[in-house]
Amino acid sequence: AQSVTQPDIHITVSEGASLELRCNYSYGATPYLFWYVQSPGQGLQLLLKYFSGDTLVQGIKGFEAEFKRSQSSFNLRKPSVHWSDAAEYFCAVGVYNFNKFYFGSGTKLNVKP
Amino acid sequence: DAMVIQNPRYQVTQFGKPVTLSCSQTLNHNVMYWYQQKSSQAPKLLFHYYDKDFNNEADTPDNFQSRRPNTSFCFLDIRSPGLGDAAMYLCATSRDKAGQPQHFGDGTRLSIL
Numbered sequence: 001a002q003s004v005t006q007p008d009i010h011i012t013v014s015e016g017a018s019l020e021l022r023c024n025y026s027y028g029a030t031p032y033l034f035w036y037v038q039s040p041g042q043g044l045q046l047l048l049k050y051f052s053g054d055t056l057v058q059g060i061k062g063f064e065a066e067f068k069r070s071q072s073s074f075n076l077r078k079p080s081v082h083w084s085d086a087a088e089y090f091c092a093v094g095v096y097n098f099n100k101f102y103f104g105s106g107t108k109l110n111v112k113p
Numbered sequence: 114d115a116m117v118i119q120n121p122r123y124q125v126t127q128f129g130k131p132v133t134l135s136c137s138q139t140l141n142h143n144v145m146y147w148y149q150q151k152s153s154q155a156p157k158l159l160f161h162y163y164d165k166d167f168n169n170e171a172d173t174p175d176n177f178q179s180r181r182p183n184t185s186f187c188f189l190d191i192r193s194p195g196l197g198d199a200a201m202y203l204c205a206t207s208r209d210k211a212g213q214p215q216h217f218g219d220g221t222r223l224s225i226l
Contacts, residue, residue, distance in 0.1 A: 038215075042220065049214050
């Protein structure tokens with residue numbers, strides 16, 4: 001069965017520090033992988049996606065993520081966090097041909113001044 | 114701008130009183146989804162339409178129904194809301210089958226009195 005695990009429920013980093021949010025997935029075939037960000041009271045905004053090809057993908061707002069097949073991971077990174085990055089981040093796996101997304105449980109990011 | 118629009122942003126209804134949430138899209142996407150998201154949880158897929166084909170998730174309660182009268186609009190009907198149905202309801206669209214990113218509206222927060 002497909003699943004997505006985000007092992008960190010809450011993360012706090014200082015403004016200007018680097019960030020890595022972890023995501024592991026379980027899926028039998030090559031997955032379609034996504035990261036979304038959700039600010040309080042709002043919908044989800046797509047940060048980046050991986051379909052195939054280069055395993056390091058660039059997204060909006062200075063985020064990037066690296067697909068590592070051997071580790072079944074798709075971790076999100078940002079070299080220098082801004083206070084406006086405080087939000088909840090969801091990793092998701094898209095299952096081809098079944099119109100389904102499987103979301104992780106989310107990681108809440110707090111940014112200290 | 115092309116987008117997914119959900120109305121209203123906030124909805125209050127009484128226990129047992131039917132309520133309808135609406136979603137419209139200007140993206141001309143084939144697939145429309147409804148998710149339920151409770152506090153600090155991942156979005157949970159309720160059902161989706163691929164064009165006119167309705168696909169219900171196995172664990173979606175019968176209390177939840179949906180209509181898609183045309184490509185642009187999709188409605189979520191809750192026939193007899195219970196206290197446990199208080200949540201954020203998110204509408205999303207995707208161009209085609211999974212592998213395509215989903216585009217989310219800002220959600221409707223439903224409260225039950």
